[in-house]
Amino acid sequence: MDKSEDLMVIIRHAPHNSNWLREGLDAALVAAAFGQSVRLLFMGQGALALCKEQQAGAPGQKATLPTIDMLEMYEIDQLNVPDQTLEELNIPLASLVNGVTPLSESQVKALFSQPRLIFNF
Helix, strand or coil, X not given: CCHHHCEEEEECCCCCCCCHHHHHXXXXXXXXXXXXXXXXXXXXXXXXXHECCCCCCCCCCCCCHHHHHHHHHHCCCXXXXXXXXXXXXXXXXXXXXXXEEEECHHHHHHHHHCCCEEEEC
């Protein structure tokens, strides 16, 4: 499959505010399991899912960090976050899991200008 036709999953929700984050990660894992090239873009509160120091949510709610850690097993190695998001949330790059690539505003715009499937969570 042409790289310009990969799947981009956008995660915009914090880890414990709703099921949107888990649904987005599940969609990415299913697509990767079927051989789709997957890129994850964490925007806004979704970037909090990439923080190394995460706690489990409310009782019965699973932590998302184990899922983030296993993405590489599914060959999902494109974890991106806009520089602007890190600045707005005051998150230093060193506090994020390994493998996260910060993107400039122009790089984010370029992602949206390429033909691809986009799922927004």
